[in-house]
Structure formats: C-alpha cells, structure tokens
Amino acid sequence: MADIAVVGPGAIGSVAALAVQQTGRHAVTLCARRDPGAIRVVDDVTGEVTDLTMPVLTSPAKVDGPADWVLLAVKAHQTDGAAGYLGALCTPRTTVVALQNGVEHVARVAPHANDARVLPAIVWISAEPTGPGEVTVRNNISSLLQVPAGPEGEEFAKLLDGAPAVEVELVSDFTTAAWRKLTTNAIAGIMAATGRRAAVYQREDVKELALGLARETLAVARAEGAQLPEEEAEALVGIFERMDPDIGSSILFDRLAGRELEWDARNGVVRRLGRRHGIATPVSDVLVPVLAAASDG
Ligand SMILES: NC(=O)C1=CN([C@@H]2O[C@H](COP(=O)(O)OP(=O)(O)OC[C@H]3O[C@@H](n4cnc5c(N)ncnc54)[C@H](OP(=O)(O)O)[C@@H]3O)[C@@H](O)[C@H]2O)C=CC1
Numbered sequence: 001m002a003d004i005a006v007v008g009p010g011a012i013g014s015v016a017a018l019a020v021q022q023t024g025r026h027a028v029t030l031c032a033r034r035d036p037g038a039i040r041v042v043d044d045v046t047g048e049v050t051d052l053t054m055p056v057l058t059s060p061a062k063v064d065g066p067a068d069w070v071l072l073a074v075k076a077h078q079t080d081g082a083a084g085y086l087g088a089l090c091t092p093r094t095t096v097v098a099l100q101n102g103v104e105h106v107a108r109v110a111p112h113a114n115d116a117r118v119l120p121a122i123v124w125i126s127a128e129p130t131g132p133g134e135v136t137v138r139n140n141i142s143s144l145l146q147v148p149a150g151p152e153g154e155e156f157a158k159l160l161d162g163a164p165a166v167e168v169e170l171v172s173d174f175t176t177a178a179w180r181k182l183t184t185n186a187i188a189g190i191m192a193a194t195g196r197r198a199a200v201y202q203r204e205d206v207k208e209l210a211l212g213l214a215r216e217t218l219a220v221a222r223a224e225g226a227q228l229p230e231e232e233a234e235a236l237v238g239i240f241e242r243m244d245p246d247i248g249s250s251i252l253f254d255r256l257a258g259r260e261l262e263w264d265a266r267n268g269v270v271r272r273l274g275r276r277h278g279i280a281t282p283v284s285d286v287l288v289p290v291l292a293a294a295s296d297g
C-alpha cells in the first residue's frame, strides 16, 4: 500500500483520484485549496457514475506527514501556488507525478518538491467539469497517461495497475511524445480564442490557421529534439476535425468560466522556444497575446 496525495482535485485530479480508488490498495487524500464538496466522476460512454470517497484537506497546514506519491493536477500556472502542499508532502523519497500539459513539467515542479523525484506525465484524457462536484470523462477519446520509460515510470504503472479509469504507457522517446501532445494543446488554444468547442475546426479558415500553428509548433519541437515530421501537422489537425463537435478543452472551460488561462505552458512556450531557436512562429505571435489578454480579462 502507498500513501498518495492528489493535489488539485479538479477534472484530471478527480480522474487520477478515481483510478487510485479503483485499485483499492492505497491510502489516498485529496489536497484542495477550498472544500470541493462531494465529487463524482461520470463516464460519458458507459454512463457509470462513481463518487470519490477519500478524505479532503483544504490547507497544507493540515498535512500530517510526507506522501509516497503526489499526483499533481493543478494547472501549470497554479504550480507555484501549490508549493505549500508540495513542501509539506515531499521528501527525497517521494515521487511527484506532474499530470499537466506542456513540455516543462520538471523545471516547473522540481523547485518546490524538496528533492523528490518528478515524473512528467502526458495526459491523453478529456475531462470536463459538468456541474458542481461533477466531472465528465469523454472516454471515447482515451484514458491514457504517458510517462518516460524507466524505474519511476514502471513503479507508477504498477501503482495504478488494474484501475479501469486510466492506462499508463511507458514511452522511450518522451520528448517526441510530449511535443506531439503539446502541439494538440497549442491547436486547442484556438477553442479558447474563439470561445467555441471542437466544431470550430470544421471551418476551412480555422483549419488553415490550425495547420499553420501546428507546422510552426512542430518546427520548434524538432529544434527541441522531437522526432516529428512536417506531415504530422495534418494528422494532428485531423484529430480536431474528427473530434465530436461538442468536445472542449481545459483551456476553453477556463475561458468560458472567466478563469486565468494556461496560455503560457500551452501556447506561449511555442513562441518562447521558437525565439530561442530563431524559428518564426507567426500564428503564435498573434494567438499568444490574444490568449494572454483574455486571461487577464
Ligand atoms: N481537463 C482536461 O481534459 C485535460 C487537462 N489536462 C491538463 O491537466 C492539468 C489540470 O487540468 P484540469 O484538471 O483540467 O484543471 P482544473 O482547473 O479542472 O483543476 C485544477 C485544480 O487544481 C486546484 N488548485 C489550484 N491551485 C491549487 C492549490 N494551490 N492547492 C490545491 N489545489 C489547487 C483547483 O482548485 P479550484 O477549484 O479552487 O480552482 C482545481 O481543483 C492542466 O495542466 C491541464 O492542461 C490535460 C489533458 C486534458
């Protein structure tokens, strides 16, 4: 049995907590910044509804000791704000799994983690807050978590082994996998900019914009060591074209709720690293300020 803390019981945190609960063999605690009340997870394919039954803390001061595992599921821009929990939960024997989008998990989390091991995770799950204390998982997309192959990744896969809510995949070329996911996140920024769900990618003008965004993101990805050919752009935009038109994105849900946006980790990074490599990013040069301004609104 392991002592597991889920920091950030939002959409992804709730799915992660459900997976731990499904194993039935670990002690798990939700670490929130306010009482989220009862949380239930709905599977939109099977209609199954599962209530989360673990205890909830609402302040790092209530942490009574270190955790073996921390599943960190706050938004990237909320990581500094979660430093109190990380400081209270982490020791060098802890593993923090960064269940976040982006390609900068370790650099973002490690400074707060008391020399704990930080395992970056790519989250191929679509989970939407669909009501007070309710998260709906769009399981016709996937329920996949990708982590770097190696001892920590193998331990994480074993930790959640047998949980139907998630599948853990070990990947040997994590850089390529992370940049492939980042490119989908960059494309999803168009949802936040337009305030529209995946149906927006049926527009020819938006498709062209998404292709340009994907192509520049992949050029930066290759400069960062990802093995992603130019034609990957059409494949990734195609994911959005084929998506159910009512599927959204976490950055869209924040936009619609008037919350701060995770724009820098998902879109700003393309511009930042593009400049470092001398790669033009004309679409990001327009989209990033639009998202940043919407975030300030
Ligand atoms: N949702 C999705 O479909 C997907 C999301 N992702 C990524 O997963 C990560 C998490 O996203 P998501 O679950 O959607 O985000 P949510 O906004 O749903 O959840 C974030 C949670 O963290 C909590 N939180 C924020 N700051 C703190 C803090 N200091 N201490 C404790 N809890 C805190 C929030 O609390 P509060 O309610 O008070 O704001 C909220 O419960 C992001 O990087 C996202 O891009 C990746 C793939 C898909």
Ligand SMILES: CC(C)(CO)C(=O)C(=O)O
Pocket: 101, 123, 124, 125, 126, 127, 184, 185, 188, 248, 249, 250, 251
């Ligand atoms: C579901 C998906 C892939 C869409 O970008 C995502 O990563 C998110 O919502 O943050």
